[in-house]
Amino acid sequence: MVVRLGVNHMTDPSEFKVHGSYVMAFLCVLLVSCSTQDNSTLYSRLDEIKARTPAKIPSLPVFKAYETYQYEALRESDPFRVFEDIQESMASVESIESPLKGRNLEALEQYPLDTLKYVGQLTKDGREWAIITSPDLIVHRVKVGDHLGSNYGEILAIEEGKILIEEIIQSEMSGWIKREAALSLME
Numbered sequence: 368m369v370v371r372l373g374v375n376h377m378t379d380p381s382e383f384k385v386h387g388s389y390v391m392a393f394l395c396v397l398l399v400s401c402s403t404q405d406n407s408t409l410y411s412r413l414d415e416i417k418a419r420t421p422a423k424i425p426s427l428p429v430f431k432a433y434e435t436y437q438y439e440a441l442r443e444s445d446p447f448r449v450f451e452d453i454q455e456s457m458a459s460v461e462s463i464e465s466p467l468k469g470r471n472l473e474a475l476e477q478y479p480l481d482t483l484k485y486v487g488q489l490t491k492d493g494r495e496w497a498i499i500t501s502p503d504l505i506v507h508r509v510k511v512g513d514h515l516g517s518n519y520g521e522i523l524a525i526e527e528g529k530i531l532i533e534e535i536i537q538s539e540m541s542g543w544i545k546r547e548a549a550l551s552l553m554e
Contacts, residue, residue, distance in 0.1 A: 473514045475499060475507055480516035485530055485550040495525040499550075520548060528552045 475483060478501055486506075487498035499507045499515065509515060509530075511522050518534040525531075530550040538544045 475501060475509065475513075475515035476517065476519065478502055478515075478517065480518065480520060480532070480534070480548060480550070483515060483550060484553050486553050488525060488527070488552070497522070497525045497530050516548070518548075 482502045484500040485497060486500050489496050489498065494510060496508050496510055499509055501507060509522060511525060513522050514520060515522065516532065516534060518536050520532040520534040523531045523533050529552060532548040532550065534546050534548050535543050536546060
């Protein structure tokens with residue numbers, strides 16, 4: 368005895384076509400019934416929104432008209448004069464010879480000045496020493512007159528909290544020029 372509970376086994380494909388058409392007819396009736404709802408609430412809400420007074424939109428700002436400027440070379444100053452003044456002042460700076468004349472590079476001159484860290488100061492036999500850490504974490508002891516930094520910096524003074532340095536940089540206008548720099552004590 369074979370019992371089949373609620374399962375319809377179709378052996379003929381034509382039976383599926385008949386059942387499929389019933390399903391399609393049911394879906395069409397369902398869709399039509401959804402579209403015949405009462406839309407009076409929707410229309411009354413739309414009428415209420417339309418009846419409101421619209422908000423006032425602010426007017427666009429008034430733009431100032433573009434004013435042209437006519438440059439008259441004879442009455443005005445030369446706009447390129449400032450650059451010439453800078454060139455003249457650079458030419459008046461005393462240029463020096465190459466910073467390596469007569470000496471070899473020291474160990475701390477291979478590093479840019481901003482990568483060196485001033486970590487301490489000590490006095491031994493009446494001489495001031497500064498303790499510098501290089502980027503490769505090697506500790507160096509330097510004194511006045513030693514060189515450091517990639518711009519040929521020379522230590523002028525070791526003060527409490529900072530090292531005064533004079534660097535020699537290459538200028539496009541007048542060869543090599545000197546400038547002051549400093550390293551502050553790291554806390």
